Amino acid sequence: MRALVKDIINKEGESIELLGWVAGRRDHGKLIFIDLKDRSGIVQVVFLPKPQELPEKAGVLRSEWVIKLSGKVNRRPENMVNKEIPTGEFEIQAEALEILNESETPPIDVDSDGYEIGEEVRMKYRYLDLRRSRLQNNIRVRSKVNKYIRDFLTRNDFVEIETPMLGKSTPEGARDYLVPSRLEPGKFYALAQSPQQYKQLLMVSGLERYFQIVKCFRDEDTRGDRQPEFTQLDLEMSFPTREEVMNLTEQLVIGIVKEIFPEREISQVPFPRLTYKETMEQYGTDRPDLRKDPGNQNEMAFCWVIDFPVFEKDGKTGKLTYSHNPFTAPKPEYSDDLKNGENLETMISQQYDLALNGFEVAGGGIRIHQPELLKKVFEVLGHSPEKIEEQFSHMLSAFKYGAPPHGGIAWGLDRLITILLGEPNIREVIAFPKTGDGRDLMTDAPSEVTEEQLKELHIKISK
Ligand code: ASP
Numbered sequence: 001m002r003a004l005v006k007d008i009i010n011k012e013g014e015s016i017e018l019l020g021w022v023a024g025r026r027d028h029g030k031l032i033f034i035d036l037k038d039r040s041g042i043v044q045v046v047f048l049p050k051p052q053e054l055p056e057k058a059g060v061l062r063s064e065w066v067i068k069l070s071g072k073v074n075r076r077p078e079n080m081v082n083k084e085i086p087t088g089e090f091e092i093q094a095e096a097l098e099i100l101n102e103s104e105t106p107p108i109d110v111d112s113d114g115y116e117i118g119e120e121v122r123m124k125y126r127y128l129d130l131r132r133s134r135l136q137n138n139i140r141v142r143s144k145v146n147k148y149i150r151d152f153l154t155r156n157d158f159v160e161i162e163t164p165m166l167g168k169s170t171p172e173g174a175r176d177y178l179v180p181s182r183l184e185p186g187k188f189y190a191l192a193q194s195p196q197q198y199k200q201l202l203m204v205s206g207l208e209r210y211f212q213i214v215k216c217f218r219d220e221d222t223r224g225d226r227q228p229e230f231t232q233l234d235l236e237m238s239f240p241t242r243e244e245v246m247n248l249t250e251q252l253v254i255g256i257v258k259e260i261f262p263e264r265e266i267s268q269v270p271f272p273r274l275t276y277k278e279t280m281e282q283y284g285t286d287r288p289d290l291r292k293d294p295g296n297q298n299e300m301a302f303c304w305v306i307d308f309p310v311f312e313k314d315g316k317t318g319k320l321t322y323s324h325n326p327f328t329a330p331k332p333e334y335s336d337d338l339k340n341g342e343n344l345e346t347m348i349s350q351q352y353d354l355a356l357n358g359f360e361v362a363g364g365g366i367r368i369h370q371p372e373l374l375k376k377v378f379e380v381l382g383h384s385p386e387k388i389e390e391q392f393s394h395m396l397s398a399f400k401y402g403a404p405p406h407g408g409i410a411w412g413l414d415r416l417i418t419i420l421l422g423e424p425n426i427r428e429v430i431a432f433p434k435t436g437d438g439r440d441l442m443t444d445a446p447s448e449v450t451e452e453q454l455k456e457l458h459i460k461i462s463k
Pocket of ligand 1: 410
């Protein structure tokens, strides 16, 4: 029966069977050593000169070959203990070896931390890149964070609900990825930029507490460290105050840090709060970095930014646009102003953003739940009545049937985990990331498609 490398420390003197990859071979005169790694760790294996066929077989092993190895767990002499690895007090004395698969020499070193290797080649061979223990750890930590989130939110009566990826193109902020409809020539789906509208509709449906760990798609020009598809923790609640959403978020984040990143120190709890005006005046940004010592890897300075303007002037057109999304409610004292179309530029919203060490890691707000107010926002944004009807009639109509007051938040999960892990960019925490300009170097996507496929989709390419 297979044993895992990590468990050998409890099996001194036993003969066991290991399955895994060769992490390196060292020939020391008559003795051959290899390191064997599996998902749980790495251990040294020694091949003694006798019986002769064993070292002969071991002599051909190369890095990344896949083997089945039987051997006895021996304690290493005191002066040979390797303190760097958990199995370092032991080694396996080989008794039988079977080669399950050979490997060509990998094009990249997979035993280092990988920072020294060019990113293009790492992404091209991502399936190998992911073998390095740093990335194995990142991916596993991510899985733990997801589990913590799911456990916490289900315990708090939230329901995990999947919403469509294929939706309707509406002006939500960024450019949509469009998917042509085969069955309806000339029509398109849009890949969801976020589940915003669906989650609000779920509140109309009476689910009251929704969450989802979800992919979002935005076709934006390369901006630093962004991905065309990224992951949000998205949630929405019915009847919450702003405080309730913020407190729940805070509890969840603190829980994650304590449980999964115990070496990290949160600078201040409860998280400090700054108004948009304060942060812009004091720090010149709406995601201030409040670390006392930005050189300290363990310092996690969370802070809330609140009281954003509802509308802001578009730099280019001079027209009013929303500062977060069109569904964000103004503070109650501005409801009449919105109805009357007055004081639009000074109107303050119920939006809240969470910043961490100078990055925005979450954002949300209390929403408008009255159809006439929502309609008013679309008017202020300059949409014609026909456009409003065409693009948002489902929301306006849903809100006529007892829509509860509601609000929520979405976290940029890739970014949060990147910072908590101390990684330099979000590609280090995504299994199969894309380049800054949206290419997948491993599969070579995007790629051309056949004439036949285009024809079925009623599409002609003009070059
Ligand atoms: N849907 C919003 C976003 O993606 C977040 C929210 O307001 O809940 O930014």
